[in-house]
Amino acid sequence: MSDVLFTAHATAKGGRRGHVKSESGLIDHDLSMPSDDTDKKGTNPEELFAAGYAACFDGALNVVASKKKKEIETSITADVNFMKDPDDNGFKIGVVLNAEVNGVSQEEAEDLVEAAHQFCPYSKATRGNIEVKLNAKAV
Structure with missing residues (x-):
């Protein structure tokens, strides 16, 4: 691997209907399927x-x-x-x-x-x- 300048970390749990969070906490979102017929709000x-x-x-x-x-x-x-x-x-x-x-x-x-x-x-x-x-x- 080349010389690493920095590494970003994010963890997802629960797949496309779960949650994703970055180590910094700046990304901290529920996930949802845009095609789901639900009131749940989230990104994908x-x-x-x-x-x-x-x-x-x-x-x-x-x-x-x-x-x-x-x-x-x-x-x-x-x-x-x-x-x-x-x-x-x-x-x-x-x-x-x-x-x-x-x-x-x-x-x-x-x-x-x-x-x-x-x-x-x-x-x-x-x-x-x-x-x-x-x-x-x-x-």
Whole structure:
């Protein structure tokens, strides 16, 4: 394993209808299935993954822009889709990353988003494992 810079810790109990809590206590949520017909409120693994991926990708995009001497303002929305997997009768996820980039042309926004996708640790972790679609929009 490479040199570890830090380690995040979270524990889940009870699966998709249980509870998840980070060691720091900043994440402390009940989990629920969005498809359940219940009044129970909670988050789900896809929502948590979307938040992490969006934050990581936004950071990567700003690092890439900085290296290219571009001053930008950005917003990333990650749509994480929970889908049936026809190959094994199980389930899978797919991601759509919607990037709004202020301060550059549409072509530059697309180039920066693609470069960020090559640099982002979440993108590296998912590459070849799940479908990730990139949408860049200069604003």
